[in-house]
Amino acid sequence: MKFSVSKEKLLAGLQTVQNVVSTRTTLPILSNVLLQADGDQVRLTTTDLDVGVSGAITAQIEKPGATTLPARRLANIVRELPAAEIQIEVDSKNVASIRCGQSFFKILGLPEEEFPPLPKFDDTRTFTISQQLLRDALKKTSYAISTDETRYVLNGILFSFKENKLTLVATDGRRLALVDLEIEFPRSQEVDIIVPTKAVTELGRLLGDEGDVRLSVGENQVAFQIGDTLLASKLIEGNYPNYRQVIPGEAKERVTLERELFFNAVHRVSLLSSEKSNSVKLIFTKNNIEIAANTPDVGEARESLAVAYKGREFSIAFNPEFLQAPLRALPNDEVYLDLIDEMSPGVIKIQSPFLYVLMPMRIS
């Protein structure tokens, strides 16, 4: 196999796939990237057996062929090379010679046959979604994914395809984020899948502003086709909890908040909440919210925010990180905070179909 390619292209290609490569693996082949040169393309593929990513770059191919090379090492080398044409030649023993200007590297690879193939998809359901919409939706939900490994069904985002709607849900038991997207598909394609966190993270990086992404859902696996790039992932098996049960009934009070102002205020005040009493209190009075935190033996912080509020005077406490997360992720200038009482969950909403349910902390 022999090909030459510009440094930028190769680096970009490697960066697309290299995140999947796990640093500690018992199988050496999994730290390698598969390179397949054919036609005018070199295809780069990595996998950790759960998630695999494959991308293509255009190159001048002198001799087609395939090999695997240590992904991180290769990427580190390419990154340091001068911005010029890179020539890579691999012999039958999978030893690669890399030439660029006056630099020469020789690295040892492993045969292509050892590389585990990405899953094949037959009998699949396929869906097409705008890349931008899906990226937004992932951003609005992914922060609420549970990291508790004992609750493995929650270690991912639920993609629920139902009634011409894709609902994305993430929860960790104390908060829940949900986005609805309108897409069209036949009834027969309705399905619920749980996409694991790692795939969600990769997907978030791969999705761009333009074009569509094509989803293929197979038995226990899913693939996302974004242009030339393919991301395939195993699905989390199990039943996602019935999230509808969590969504509170009609709100008693609604406040419209300027997202950034509110976020900054909560952020500042939360500096004086502690690990132990990890909460900020929102005290609602007429046309005002006071945000307060207080840690015994450390100190306290308070900040007032003028808002249009005509409801009942009361206070409610939240985990500051959980309160900030959606505010950080949402692009909107204004968000709505719906509340019932001090013991019932709060809900953050925006103009579009999104909601974030947040359990209050008990004020002692």
Add this chain to the structure above:
Amino acid sequence: MPSPTVDKLLNSADLKTHWSSISARLKSEVSVDTYERWFRNTELVELDHEQMTLCVPNNIYQLWIESNYLGLLQSSAMLALGSARAVKFVFSGEQNHEAAEKPMLPVGKAPAPVTEELDARPATIVANGMNPRNSFDAFVVGPNNQFAQAACKAVSDAPAKTYNPLFIYGGVGLGKTHLMHAIGHAIFGKKKGAKVVYITSEAFTNEFIDAIQNNTLIKFRKRYRQADVLLIDDIQFLADKGRTQEEFFHTFNTLFDGHKQIVLSSDRPPSEIANLETRLVSRFEWGLTAELQAPDTETRVAILRKKAQAMDVRIDTEIIQFLAERIRTNVRRLEGALMRVASYVSLSDGRAPSREKIEHLLKDILHEEARRAITIDQIQRRVAEHFDVRLADMTSKRRPANIAFPRQIAMYLARELTKTSLSEIGDAFGGRDHGTVLHAHRLVKERMSKDEKTRQVVSFLDTQLTR
């Protein structure tokens, strides 16, 4: 009462009791919506010293309860059961098999001290013989029960400080038990760990007999004499039970001297409970005696509206008015009738039934009501007619035997067939006092038991009047 031991397999009734005492505590800690949403459909299916297993509809319940209410659940369980338990979940439909993966460890897992456990148990069990729906909020106040309700409210606000003992009396289905339960719940909710003991006097008697048989009098006494609030329902059943009365007398004194609240209910005032020792009667009259009377029409309408709302059915104003007018004496019967109409409406796709339909639907109840609607005046007329004496003789002061005896029979019937009190009957018979009525009643009863002819006459008049 034979108390179940935890080591034995608990039967479902025991588990229910435990769960209701745990959930009663939960209820006071979380919002109504939260309770309805997460705990209403939860059941306790297994319990031992180490852990409790809750059966929930599906995995979202486990997730949300574990994440948000586990601490609360464990502290409630600890208070209700006397020691901490690990919490395990199963989903309905797969009980006992696929227990959810993760038994959570309790915060501070201490081995259960058995004595404490047994000690903590009776209070919660007895306290939860009370129906949680019987709260002050659900009680419709009208002129008929305002005084009693206010007295009960005062007692629940400041137990043993205002009216002690509080004696509530009134006819069947007028809300005695409701008010008792409401007091119990209010005190229970306000003061965590208050030992609220609610029991009917009949159960009290049975437990007392059990205690004598099994030689567990000490335990029995401990249970009642250490209560903070003792609620005894239907105290009139203590009549004729000499030893139970004596036991109760001492319980009463111990609690009263210890400034503990005592609330009693009966279907008649203390002085009218036959065969009740005078020392008990005088003690019952010591505090406040409040009467519950039959509700007036407006109150009945209000009750029906409230109940219809609680049942979440819409019933025409006309029908409510009709029910309220026809069923006068008994709230329980009123509710029964409403329930019947409501289920009829729901079965006939919400179409409002006609007046005739309702009359047919409720014919037994209405018939029964009509029977109750007899007035003293009717009785006097009927009796006078039968014995061929003048109506005026019913109220006159003359007392030759041929007038006095019919008058006594009329008084007897008035007592049996109407809900009026002794003194009101006395008034209706020319301003006689209640002792006279009581005497007449006793005399007629005695004659009836001895004399076939008297019995025939009285039962003839009875059927004539109630037809």
